Amino acid sequence: MSILNYNKTFFLKSIAKISDIKIEHGIEIAFVGYSNSGKSSAINSLTNQKKLARFSKTPGRTQLINFFQVTSDFRIVDLPGYGYAQAPLLIKINWQNMIYSYLKTSRSLKGLVLLMDIRHPLKNLDQDIINMALICKIPILLLLTKCDKFTINNQNIQFRKVHKKLETFSNQLHIQLFSSLKKIGIEKLKSKLNCWYEKYR
Template sequence: MSTANDNPIARLNYPTARFMISAPTLALCPDDTGAEVAFAGRSNAGKSSAINALTQQNALARTSRTPGRTQLINFFSIMNDESRRLVDLPGYGYAKVPEAVKLEWQQHLSDYLRGRFSLRGLVLLMDVRHPLTEFDQMMLNYADKREMPVHILLTKSDKLKKGPASATLQKVRSRLKEWEDLVSVQLFSSLKRDGVDTLSQKLDQWLHTPE
């Protein structure tokens, strides 16, 4: 007897992604229905570049040196369907702003990750040369408390030769072994588009909502 799980998951067309809205707080986010996947990472981890590579758009997720823009939670719909969303969370770590402002950003991140019920998974971006920073550990702890799956992109893999990049991949997997039921890891290069298909397949699983 066949079941619904026997059916292949429909592939989503990420190049159709369109900007929906920017929200400064959880309360101003779109309705908490449907399914969404959030992208998070330090300001220099290549988050915007990864989203642009996934969607094959040059400026869907805009990079900016202006702290005001990086405070916002940005939502993008897929295939003209606002019930399936990509979410670009504020970058963290390098903006030259007062400590009180950074703490406020961190609180908004915490509110979103803990209180957003439509959030199906977190894509956590780490520079392959500097993985598992304090920020990364904080995000993993948030996800662990919610038992939410995390897919790690070790970005800028083109900056390393194949051997060192693969060694870093194995090292990160080893260090996260206690979370292996929730966490998956891959190498990723926005510049060369390496790993885009693996990422899109993971997102298809998370964003799939049975009819």
């Protein structure tokens, strides 16, 4: 078993464009999701740090790709969230192209953590991202975030609904209930990341 200590994660760098990615060795796991899906909170809970991934209430503010280093050969990549419901088509397409080209071209990327608010899972862009990751053969961990907003019973109902829709891809996609607030699913998230790390390093 790996001995990754997520608490020691630190901010490495930000880049503005995919073309700024340099060839690097080591393994990357990317976090992606709509703005407000709880991505920054999840990265903060994973690393047990309050402000590592700054979280803001302004949707879509983070447009940079942020890299965090867990160990010298393992990085977490915080992809920009998608936040503008009424965004012009061009912005939407640019964002999709950016994510897609990262999924396609990054040699280091070994897994994708896709965060969806349990109250509104599988929105359009979530579906698009799942499709892109499947095409690129990147395994996906799907976190149903803020599950504390639901009763246990409703959590399970929603879990089963999402599971059923994605059943066909179960060899490449896992689903996990998650709450940063109530610390649900954090150990499962860690073991998935450890597992990807162990497999590819």
